[in-house]
Amino acid sequence: MKGRYRNLSIRKKILLAILAFSLLLVGSTTAITVQISRNTLKNQLIYNRKMSTGWLQDRLGLETKDYVNQFYSFEVNKETKSIIMDWCKTGKNLDYTSKLQLISAMNTVISMDSNINSIELYNLKTKQVLVAKRSKADMEEAEEKLKFWEERDKSLQTNIVFKRDGKEIVIAHQVYDFYENVPVALITMKIRPYEIQDILENIKTTEDESVMLFNDEGELIEADYSKSDSKIKTFDFADIMKRFRAGKEQEFYYKDNFWFYRSVNRGKLVILFAVPGFVITNAMRQMLMAGLIIAGIAVIISIAGSVLYSGIFSKPIIALAEKMQTAMINSYSEEMPADRKDEIGVLQNSFNLMMERNQRLIKQEYQSKIEKREAQVRALQAQINPHFMHNTLQTIGGIALEKNVTKIYDMTTSLSDIMRYSLNFTREMVCLREEIRYLQEYLNIQNERFDNRIEFEVQVKKELLEYVVPKLILQPILENSLEHGLINKAGAWRIQLKATLTKENDLLLQISDNGIGLSKERLGQIKDILGKDAGNALKTSSHIGLGNVHSRIRLRYAEAKYGVTIESRPGEGTSVCVLTKAIKENKNDIGESSDY
Structure with a gap:
C-alpha cells in the first residue's frame, strides 16, 4: 500500500489528501453542527411550551381572582350581607323586599359577565336556595343540589371551589359568620366553559398536544385533548400530579410524553400540559435528514461544495438560535426572514408567530389590568x-x-x-x-x-x-x-x-x-x-x-x-x-x- 501511494501522481496524492481532509473536517463539523442544532431546537421547543404553560397559569389566576371579587361583592355590600346573615342565621323566610334586593344584586353580577348562566344562594340552615337566572329568579328547595358540598373534604379550602356539572362549570364560595366562625351560606355560579376552552386551545402549538384543567380535589374541570392520540384520556392523571407534587420539577418526560405542571392560585386549579415526544422528534427529523444529505453531497463534490453547503445550512440555524436566545418579547419588532420552504423556514415562521402571539397576549393582559383599575376607581367613587x-x-x-x-x-x-x-x-x-x-x-x-x-x-x-x-x-x-x-x-x-x-x-x-x-x-x-x-x-x-x-x-x-x-x-x-x-x-x- 505504501509503495502504491508513492507511485501515484502528485495530483492524485493531493486529491486523496483533500478528500480525506474534507471527509474528516466536513464529517466532524456536520456532526457537531447537527448535534448542537438538534439540542438547541429541542430545548427551544420545550421552552416554548413552558412559556405557554406559565402564561396559562397567569391567565387562569386572573380569571380566578375576578370570580373571587364577584363573590366578595355580596359580602362587601353591608345591606346585602345583612340580609344574607339575617336569613341564613335565623331561618326566617325572606320578605319580599329583601328577596328583591338579593335578586337585584345577583342579576347585576350576571349582567356584567356573559359567561354566567345563573347564581344560586343556598341557606345552609333551612336547605333553601334562591336561584337567579337570566330569564327568571325564584326560591327552591336545595334537595340534592348541596350533595356535592356536603360530601367535600372538610379540610379543603372554601374560598373558591370549581366543579364540573354537565356542560357547565360550577364555581362555589362559602359565606361565614366571622364572629362565630361558622358557615351560614353558599354562593354558586354556573358558567359556560367556552372562554376557558378558548384559552386552553390557544396555548396549543399543534393538535397532537393535550391540556387538562383539574380542581383541588383532582377532578377534571375542562380539557382539550390530542386529535391524534386517544390514549391520553386513559392516563392516570392523579398519579402524574402526585409525581409532580412529590418533586420540585414542574416538567418531566413520562410514558412517551413531555408533561408540564402548574398550580393556579395556591392549588385551586391545576394545569397538566402533555406534549407527545414524537411532536418534538418530528419537528427535528426533516432538519436532521437535510443535514445528512447536504453533508454527503459536500464530501462527494469537493471541499468548496462542502464549505458552501455547510455555510448555507448552518448559518440560518445559528442565526435563529441566537435570535431565540437574545430576543425579548416586549421589545421584539424585527421579524426574521421566513421566505424558505424547508424545515428551517417552518421553524422561522413558528418563532415569528410565537413572538407575535406572546406580544398580543401581553398587551391583552396589560389592557385587562388597566380596565380593572379604572373599574375599581369608578366603583370606589x-x-x-x-x-x-x-x-x-x-x-x-x-x-x-x-x-x-x-x-x-x-x-x-x-x-x-x-x-x-x-x-x-x-x-x-x-x-x-x-x-x-x-x-x-x-x-x-x-x-x-x-x-x-x-x-x-x-x-x-x-x-x-x-x-x-x-x-x-x-x-x-x-x-x-x-x-x-x-x-x-x-x-x-x-x-x-x-x-x-x-x-x-x-x-x-x-x-x-x-x-x-x-x-x-x-x-x-x-x-x-x-x-x-x-x-x-x-x-x-x-x-x-x-x-x-x-x-x-x-x-x-x-x-x-x-x-x-x-x-x-x-x-x-x-x-x-x-x-x-x-x-x-x-x-x-x-x-x-x-x-x-
Missing part, C-alpha cells in the same frame, strides 16, 4: 351612604311636622345640590373650592339633624382653592368624624379643615375633630386596613370611608407616600391627613366647573 340619605329624609320629615316652610326649602335645596354634585360621574377630579362647598351643604343638613351643634372651620388659603382633588374625597372623612367621633360627645362639636403645600410641593389636607377619639386597639386596626393594597378597600366592613379615600388616591398615584394617615387620642379627638399631588385646575382635563 360611586359608593353612596344610604344611612345619610335616610337620616336626611327623617330630618326633613321632622321639620315638615313643625311646618317650618323656610327650613324645608333650605334643606331641600341643600339636598338637591348634594345629589346633583355626588351623582355626577362625568368628572373624577374637581377643584378644592367645589369640594369645600359640597361639605358646607352637607353640614347644613347635618346641623339641622343635630340642632346646630357642629362648628366647621376652614383654614385654606385662597390660592389653594384652585387645586384639584378626587371628587368626594373629604365627605367620607367628615362623615366618620360625626358617626364615630362626635355622636357620643357632649357640648359643641368642632371640625377643622386645613390645606397646605408640603416641602415636596404636595397638597396636604387635614380634617380634625374634638370627638371622643379612638382606642389604641381600634386605631391599630384602622392603620392595618390602610396599610393594605388598594384592591382590598372594598373588603372592609367598617370605616369604609377611610379605606375608600385611601384606595382612590393610591389607585391614581402609585407612590407609597400618597394616601390617608390617621392619628387619635382617647378623649381628645381624631386627625385624618390626606396627601395627594398638588395639581392646579385645568378645565381641558377635568371639564367645565359646576355651579357650586
Whole structure:
C-alpha cells in the first residue's frame, strides 16, 4: 500500500489528501453542527411550551381572582350581607323586599359577565336556595343540589371551589359568620366553559398536544385533548400530579410524553400540559435528514461544495438560535426572514408567530389590568351612604311636622345640590373650592339633624382653592368624624379643615375633630386596613370611608407616600391627613366647573 501511494501522481496524492481532509473536517463539523442544532431546537421547543404553560397559569389566576371579587361583592355590600346573615342565621323566610334586593344584586353580577348562566344562594340552615337566572329568579328547595358540598373534604379550602356539572362549570364560595366562625351560606355560579376552552386551545402549538384543567380535589374541570392520540384520556392523571407534587420539577418526560405542571392560585386549579415526544422528534427529523444529505453531497463534490453547503445550512440555524436566545418579547419588532420552504423556514415562521402571539397576549393582559383599575376607581367613587340619605329624609320629615316652610326649602335645596354634585360621574377630579362647598351643604343638613351643634372651620388659603382633588374625597372623612367621633360627645362639636403645600410641593389636607377619639386597639386596626393594597378597600366592613379615600388616591398615584394617615387620642379627638399631588385646575382635563 505504501509503495502504491508513492507511485501515484502528485495530483492524485493531493486529491486523496483533500478528500480525506474534507471527509474528516466536513464529517466532524456536520456532526457537531447537527448535534448542537438538534439540542438547541429541542430545548427551544420545550421552552416554548413552558412559556405557554406559565402564561396559562397567569391567565387562569386572573380569571380566578375576578370570580373571587364577584363573590366578595355580596359580602362587601353591608345591606346585602345583612340580609344574607339575617336569613341564613335565623331561618326566617325572606320578605319580599329583601328577596328583591338579593335578586337585584345577583342579576347585576350576571349582567356584567356573559359567561354566567345563573347564581344560586343556598341557606345552609333551612336547605333553601334562591336561584337567579337570566330569564327568571325564584326560591327552591336545595334537595340534592348541596350533595356535592356536603360530601367535600372538610379540610379543603372554601374560598373558591370549581366543579364540573354537565356542560357547565360550577364555581362555589362559602359565606361565614366571622364572629362565630361558622358557615351560614353558599354562593354558586354556573358558567359556560367556552372562554376557558378558548384559552386552553390557544396555548396549543399543534393538535397532537393535550391540556387538562383539574380542581383541588383532582377532578377534571375542562380539557382539550390530542386529535391524534386517544390514549391520553386513559392516563392516570392523579398519579402524574402526585409525581409532580412529590418533586420540585414542574416538567418531566413520562410514558412517551413531555408533561408540564402548574398550580393556579395556591392549588385551586391545576394545569397538566402533555406534549407527545414524537411532536418534538418530528419537528427535528426533516432538519436532521437535510443535514445528512447536504453533508454527503459536500464530501462527494469537493471541499468548496462542502464549505458552501455547510455555510448555507448552518448559518440560518445559528442565526435563529441566537435570535431565540437574545430576543425579548416586549421589545421584539424585527421579524426574521421566513421566505424558505424547508424545515428551517417552518421553524422561522413558528418563532415569528410565537413572538407575535406572546406580544398580543401581553398587551391583552396589560389592557385587562388597566380596565380593572379604572373599574375599581369608578366603583370606589360611586359608593353612596344610604344611612345619610335616610337620616336626611327623617330630618326633613321632622321639620315638615313643625311646618317650618323656610327650613324645608333650605334643606331641600341643600339636598338637591348634594345629589346633583355626588351623582355626577362625568368628572373624577374637581377643584378644592367645589369640594369645600359640597361639605358646607352637607353640614347644613347635618346641623339641622343635630340642632346646630357642629362648628366647621376652614383654614385654606385662597390660592389653594384652585387645586384639584378626587371628587368626594373629604365627605367620607367628615362623615366618620360625626358617626364615630362626635355622636357620643357632649357640648359643641368642632371640625377643622386645613390645606397646605408640603416641602415636596404636595397638597396636604387635614380634617380634625374634638370627638371622643379612638382606642389604641381600634386605631391599630384602622392603620392595618390602610396599610393594605388598594384592591382590598372594598373588603372592609367598617370605616369604609377611610379605606375608600385611601384606595382612590393610591389607585391614581402609585407612590407609597400618597394616601390617608390617621392619628387619635382617647378623649381628645381624631386627625385624618390626606396627601395627594398638588395639581392646579385645568378645565381641558377635568371639564367645565359646576355651579357650586
